[in-house]
Amino acid sequence: MQNVAMDVSFWILQCLNALQYAMLLFLLSVGLTVIFGLLNFVNLAHASLYMLGAYLGISLAALTGSFWWALLIAPLLVMGIGAGLYFTLIARLRTAGPMNQVLVTFGLIFVFLDLVRIGWGDIALGLAAPPALSGTLHFLGINYPSYRLFIIGLGGTVMAGMWFILARTQIGAMIRASVENTDMAAALGIDVSRLFFLVFCCGCALAGLAGVAAAPILSATTTMGITILIPTMIVVVIGGLGSLEGAILGSLIIGFIDVFGAVLMPSFSALLTYALLAAVLVWRPHGLIAARG
Amino acid sequence: MLEVKNLSKDFGGLQIIRDLSLKVEAGERRVILGPNGAGKTTLFHLLAGTLAPSQGEIRFDGAAIGALNAVRRARLGMARSYQKNNLFESLTIRENLMLAASAALGKSGKLFRDPRHDAAVKARIDEIAEQIALTETLDAQVSTAPYGIRRQLEVGIALATKPKLLLMDEPTSGVGPSMIDHFHRLLNQLPRSITLLIIEHDMDLAFDVADRISVLNFGEKLFEGTPTETKGNAMVRSIYLGEREGGEHNA
Amino acid sequence: MFYQSPLRTITLIAALCFLAIYASFGSYFAREIVIEIIILAILAISLDFCAGFGGMVSLCHGAMMGIAAYFYGMMSVKLGWGLTASAGIGLAAAVIFAGCVGWVTARISGIFFIMATLAFGQMAYTIFFRWRWLGGDDGMGGMRRFDLSAWGVNLNDGLIFTFWALGILLLVYILSALLLRSGFGRSLSGIHANEGRMQALGINTATIRTQAMAFSGLMAGLAGILAAQHTFYISPELLVWTLSGEVLLVVILGGIGTLVGPIIGAILLVLMKHSISAYTDYWHIFVGLVLIFAVLSGGRGIFGQGEYWWQKYMRGQHA
Ligand SMILES: Nc1ncnc2c1ncn2[C@@H]1O[C@H](COP(=O)(O)OP(=O)(O)O)[C@@H](O)[C@H]1O
Numbered sequence A: 001m002q003n004v005a006m007d008v009s010f011w012i013l014q015c016l017n018a019l020q021y022a023m024l025l026f027l028l029s030v031g032l033t034v035i036f037g038l039l040n041f042v043n044l045a046h047a048s049l050y051m052l053g054a055y056l057g058i059s060l061a062a063l064t065g066s067f068w069w070a071l072l073i074a075p076l077l078v079m080g081i082g083a084g085l086y087f088t089l090i091a092r093l094r095t096a097g098p099m100n101q102v103l104v105t106f107g108l109i110f111v112f113l114d115l116v117r118i119g120w121g122d123i124a125l126g127l128a129a130p131p132a133l134s135g136t137l138h139f140l141g142i143n144y145p146s147y148r149l150f151i152i153g154l155g156g157t158v159m160a161g162m163w164f165i166l167a168r169t170q171i172g173a174m175i176r177a178s179v180e181n182t183d184m185a186a187a188l189g190i191d192v193s194r195l196f197f198l199v200f201c202c203g204c205a206l207a208g209l210a211g212v213a214a215a216p217i218l219s220a221t222t223t224m225g226i227t228i229l230i231p232t233m234i235v236v237v238i239g240g241l242g243s244l245e246g247a248i249l250g251s252l253i254i255g256f257i258d259v260f261g262a263v264l265m266p267s268f269s270a271l272l273t274y275a276l277l278a279a280v281l282v283w284r285p286h287g288l289i290a291a292r293g
Numbered sequence B: 001m002l003e004v005k006n007l008s009k010d011f012g013g014l015q016i017i018r019d020l021s022l023k024v025e026a027g028e029r030r031v032i033l034g035p036n037g038a039g040k041t042t043l044f045h046l047l048a049g050t051l052a053p054s055q056g057e058i059r060f061d062g063a064a065i066g067a068l069n070a071v072r073r074a075r076l077g078m079a080r081s082y083q084k085n086n087l088f089e090s091l092t093i094r095e096n097l098m099l100a101a102s103a104a105l106g107k108s109g110k111l112f113r114d115p116r117h118d119a120a121v122k123a124r125i126d127e128i129a130e131q132i133a134l135t136e137t138l139d140a141q142v143s144t145a146p147y148g149i150r151r152q153l154e155v156g157i158a159l160a161t162k163p164k165l166l167l168m169d170e171p172t173s174g175v176g177p178s179m180i181d182h183f184h185r186l187l188n189q190l191p192r193s194i195t196l197l198i199i200e201h202d203m204d205l206a207f208d209v210a211d212r213i214s215v216l217n218f219g220e221k222l223f224e225g226t227p228t229e230t231k232g233n234a235m236v237r238s239i240y241l242g243e244r245e246g247g248e249h250n251a
Numbered sequence C: 001m002f003y004q005s006p007l008r009t010i011t012l013i014a015a016l017c018f019l020a021i022y023a024s025f026g027s028y029f030a031r032e033i034v035i036e037i038i039i040l041a042i043l044a045i046s047l048d049f050c051a052g053f054g055g056m057v058s059l060c061h062g063a064m065m066g067i068a069a070y071f072y073g074m075m076s077v078k079l080g081w082g083l084t085a086s087a088g089i090g091l092a093a094a095v096i097f098a099g100c101v102g103w104v105t106a107r108i109s110g111i112f113f114i115m116a117t118l119a120f121g122q123m124a125y126t127i128f129f130r131w132r133w134l135g136g137d138d139g140m141g142g143m144r145r146f147d148l149s150a151w152g153v154n155l156n157d158g159l160i161f162t163f164w165a166l167g168i169l170l171l172v173y174i175l176s177a178l179l180l181r182s183g184f185g186r187s188l189s190g191i192h193a194n195e196g197r198m199q200a201l202g203i204n205t206a207t208i209r210t211q212a213m214a215f216s217g218l219m220a221g222l223a224g225i226l227a228a229q230h231t232f233y234i235s236p237e238l239l240v241w242t243l244s245g246e247v248l249l250v251v252i253l254g255g256i257g258t259l260v261g262p263i264i265g266a267i268l269l270v271l272m273k274h275s276i277s278a279y280t281d282y283w284h285i286f287v288g289l290v291l292i293f294a295v296l297s298g299g300r301g302i303f304g305q306g307e308y309w310w311q312k313y314m315r316g317q318h319a
């Protein structure tokens, strides 16, 4: 009996870990995927914005003395950086083809990498979870860090919010129409370029938010962007470029495969993700939930 | 030569081709008439294998080809020119013809042999360039060539494969009268070893070139007969010719 | 479509001469730089072959190279095979990997192709990263250079090895050029220009694309074996996707679809990296800015832009 109870709590713990990772992936991939769906733009530098979010968050927390201010302001700063990118590069590369987009945003990764090294140095920086969330919570026979629960809650809230906006509001309907068919949406009188800009900024802010939120768990390093980029891209491609539901599904799949793979078959776990991606690309090249019919 | 039996095609519940049957003899010139949206281009897609039919059978040279993809059908000797130009835009006219000629002459997969220096390929390029009157402009870039020239090249690429069956989708759409005349003469000069299936809106050309005419409307074959029979058919006049008397070409 | 124009021949010869002279009269360090350039140039030619002429923008060329290097190391060091046979196995492994990737991705294009190659490359990276028998993330050493003493050639001499590598670079260029001007290569360009119309002409485009990737894998494999023999050491870092990204950068910098441009790109990138890192630790930012500038300035690259101006000038002369 004892053993079974231990087992069950072990699995609950793993489920929560998977869920927490999935939520982080979701915060990143949702911006990336909606930006792709709308602008037909693949922004590899999305993950750099995540890294910037973490570093800016750490500085802001030091400056204001409060994690919460950092969580609020850092995403806004990242959004500002995103807006700058939009006007200098993104807008003019929209029709330049995937190779040029990949190249330019690959270049941006290099630029941001060194900018962060210049600004914050090469050593990993930590960020303390706010006092209210620094303990653990006891439930279902397990002890779980309350900060990780907070991330699950944050991801869930954003997910619900996005769902509501896209499914229930007028701007959501406009976004969906534009993903479906940009020309048609423009013909219907939607100001597509303003919509693009708005969505791009929100996507960047979410990447920044993910960065600040991840900092207390993962601590900020110069490689954190590159490290998270690949799983994020995998989520987006598996789910279906441009699809919100796809980002949710993809995040959960990758989150669970990653965590459970590491527990059940440590030597193959990383391979599993890539194999899944390869399989999806071969059998359903446009992802599990294709954005365009 | 070509036999189509009870062919149907649905697009999401909408029937674009309905129970269509057609028989074209070897060497025949068959013109397909029909108003815009009648399903003519869709019929060509089904014949060439770029769309799969919902139902029906296609026989080419006596063999059922329904299960073959577009590549395999092309290899059997089917070629096609498109209503909307479908060219190798980034290449020159000569290179466009070279790709078609090498494909037809089996030089496309050859490693280490340059088709540019292949006598058979060169002869084919010159022959086709002469036919479509592009000898002077062979080295022009396609993307910057005028529309009329691109339109000729569209037919030239298909001709360069020396097909048994040539499907031409509105070859004269959007070109001027002198070019239509030239094209008219070209069609008359083509050897009878090539069977022609032409979708054409220019009536003079259609009635002159055609051995037989099939009229499509709403995906159904309304009528089939010689040009004279077609002209005299009241139903065709009311549905197709009548409708077109007012306007000129449509895009 | 590919043409070996006089301008390209001259540029090729000039680039090879520059490398030979730089290696001959430079220090030990100069020879290291030249070999680094050569390996990157081979890889970039290999990528230009399928991306510039076939439209297949791959992000797994690092993996193709790394697979050849690892199989060469595994056969010769771990299993004690002869060096030539090991090299053969290494090349075969790279060709098979590249061919499989080509075959599986033969029906996808654009960003999906880029992502798929990225995934396959990372898959290979992960395998070698985890494979303890081959050293895992520590990498593995003990590779040897070919023994050509029967011909009086000692590859363990730095300068001779540099010329050997230069010879392989030339060989790879000639192989690519011959393939690209063949019927196969012309068809590849046709597929790049309009895949659907090639199919309508009866060309099995999936076969051509698969073959092109396999040839590309062969050339990348040569770079891999050269890399293994050069440093006597290999690590999973050879396979990581950012390296493939840098190779793409080299191709763009020099001029995509020009075949000789990638050599120029490799020379520029490596020299730039080394001269910048003499002053500052932050060379990434320069590389990133150069890449962004290269794309925004029209994307023709250094050689491509020069060739474009040259052709324009020549047309002006004739008209
Ligand atoms: N891929 C498709 N999906 C849905 N409907 C289509 C598709 N292709 C063609 N159609 C419809 O089929 C009808 C016939 O088209 P088409 O064959 O191009 O006509 P035609 O060539 O005779 O002018 C048109 O109403 C067109 O809108």
Ligand SMILES: [Mg+2]
Pocket: B040, B041, B042, B083, B169
């Ligand atoms: Mg039509």
